[in-house]
Amino acid sequence: MNIPWTEREKTAVPSQAPLQNEKTTEEIALGVRRRVFEHTIRNNGGYLSQACSSAEQLAFLYNEALHLGQPTMPMIPPPFGGVPSADNPDYVTGAGYNGPFEPQYDRLFIAPAHYALVAYATLIETGRMAPEGLEMFNKDGSSVEMIGAEHSPGMEVHNGTLGIGLSTGAGLAWGRKRKGEPGEVCVFMSDGEVQEGQTWEAVQAAAHHGIDNLWAIMDVNRQQCDGAMDEVMQVGDIRQKFIDFGAHCVEIDGHDLEAMRQARAENHEGKPLIILAYTSPTKGMPILERRFPRLHYVRFKSEDERAEYNQAIAADLGIAPVDYAH
């Protein structure tokens, strides 16, 4: 619980430049899986399947697809600095980890805020946050919250209730387009959100107003909190539904980076682009298939199970097992 808040030398704003392309996107995706795995084993639980399904998408966004400036926030996240209020003039969001809010840069909203652990791991892998940031995850007084809050690293708005992210992105994109700003707005989404009516309201509004500087990539892992989506609430042909509501929508293998690049390059003039990235919630960690369909939050039932998963997944990820305290 000893969080190094006071390590001043590490809290300096980085002045160095290009953060992108120091690693390949494949390397970053692997690094994300490793970090989330290590965290999950150490903490005896975590949002592990989300790393399996979305590692390529978040790595792609941060390493290739988005035009982001250098982070404006300290590499080691500051402690919780209070909520927005008239009495808290120093309040800042976590947007600075995605770079300065300037016209030329893109913005990223992580709509499913419970992917925060994966997003934080991606920030570390792309040099936007220090590894110490993940040590603060879900610790009292930390800004690195379990469900990403507006003030958490890499989070720009509150998305903790599913369905509001795309609407907010559409409003921001409308404003940026009206101002002639070249920066676009990207929303990372999860497929469970299509059960929320607001998602469809957002798509129809973005289509009606020709908001084409807005795009989303959706992690279609067909999982939600209660289990497999088909068991919880069937959603039908979501690609056709997005098209019917006015979006340009393409389907890809969400672990295929070349397919992701091609999808991002699709012409979607006059419409928002929705990329449906079909993924496996156990990708890279096949032992997780045993838990199917209860994958939303992985918590080990016994020390034996924890040890078994530690050995198996470490081997799959090409690293040594985590040396955690028993």
Place this chain on the structure above:
Amino acid sequence: MVEMVARPYAAAFEAYAVQHPEVIALSADLTSSVEIDGFRDRHPEQFLSMGMAEQNMLSFAGGMGLAGYRPFIHTFGVFLYRRPYDQLMASIAYPRRKVRLMGFLPGITTPGGMTHQAIEDISVMRSIPNMTVLETGDATEVEGIVEAADSIDGPVYCRVLRGSVPRLFDSPLKVGEMRVLAEGTDVLVITAGITTEEAIRARGALDKAGVSVRHLHLNTLKPFDAEAIVAHAASVKHGVVTLENHLVAGGIGSMTAEALADAGLGKKLIRLGLQDTYAHGGSRPYLMNYYGLDAIALVRGIERLMGIETGIDEGALEAVRVDAVHSSVKAEAL
């Protein structure tokens, strides 16, 4: 003779918005009902049709705020918080977006019944951190609400009167400044919105009956000037009566009770308004009378507070009515 002003909001909004290009009017399929149809036709570049989709509209407005715009969301008050409450919290109130929530048809000013009557909006809105709550009570305040709302550094909810609105005041609405309409010494009456006109009428009869009324009109409900309320309450002999176009729970009556209790001021308080009940559809005068929000209800409340009988009846109140106020007021249509 009280002047009746036709559609004061329509002209005021247009005059203000054309001077402020970062102000954008949003509407959810009630554009003529909220008096911005003319603005839409003359300034389409400053108008966004959001359809019947309030959840998206509120989050979308939050995103517009992030882009530096100041959206004015126009719809019936009830549609700004009941269905899209989560979006109101997460996308507007928490991040303190400069979104202006223009809520028309407050309380029982609509014959639309339960689904259209915002009877708990003050209670809801004032409990939301970062929110400012304003209410208009006459044509002058409606004319001033646009600029007043846009002066708020954060989100603001406004109860706006539409249609034919009486002009009671000749000085503009100033955020945070209550109007002291009478400085009597027997009883403090606190009103806002359409109940102020009722209290003015009641005062005419009460004066003749020898009851000295101190009368405050509120246009800023949050922040609530508790200190001033307590000072006024302390200056009268018998106590306080609040009269509001809202449930007594959570509204002006509750705010006043909290202020008196916080200050340790032991004054009797009678809270008039909707008493833990929904209303139904009907004309405004009918509903105000049926639910006890009108001048005669206030007179009876003051009698109860003071333990007196004034002898004032409906006829006596009719006598002090200004005909121009009521002859031209029609039942509100949707």
